[in-house]
Amino acid sequence: MVEKEETLISEEEAAQYDRQIRLWGLDAQKRLRASRVLLVGMKGLGAEVAKNLILSGVKGITMLDHEQVTEDSVRAQFLIPAGSLDQNRAEASLERAQNLNPMVEVKADPERAEDKPDEFFLDFDAVSQVQLATGYRAAVQTDSSILIKVFTRFPGN
Secondary structure (H helix, E strand, O other): OOOOOOOOOOHHHHHHOHHHHHHHOHHHHHHHHOOEEEEEOOOHHHHHHHHHHHHHOOOEEEEEOOOEOOHHHHHHOOOOOOOOOOOEHHHHHHHHHHHHOOOOEEEEEOOOHHHOOHHHHHHOOEEEEOOOOOOEEEEEEEOOEEEEEEEOOOOOO
């Protein structure tokens, strides 16, 4: 489980997230600010999810994608700059993602989600899976127990 330290909101963060704080309160923003998120898949939907999480002010986000940038990727995903063909999708998205909100720690991981050990997933408070491979697994920490979920895609779905 991810250790939680006391999260303080700076004046700069209070100004940045003013509308969110008024909407759901300071305590909710503090919890959000303390959260680390793993985002699996950086196609078009992954870019949108990354943008929304980064702009909301999470503590950190790791974009995990082992695929290379294709012409389709550049057209479908706004975080990938033109001229990034054959680079890793997560790594190509890193600079623009970080520029959305310098107060959020943004990382790129070019490895396959399926190859990650179960313990890897315990470093995150939330996992958003927008792109899954067959037989993908994720470990989720719930209090003192670990729950392993297996996700599969069926042909035609």
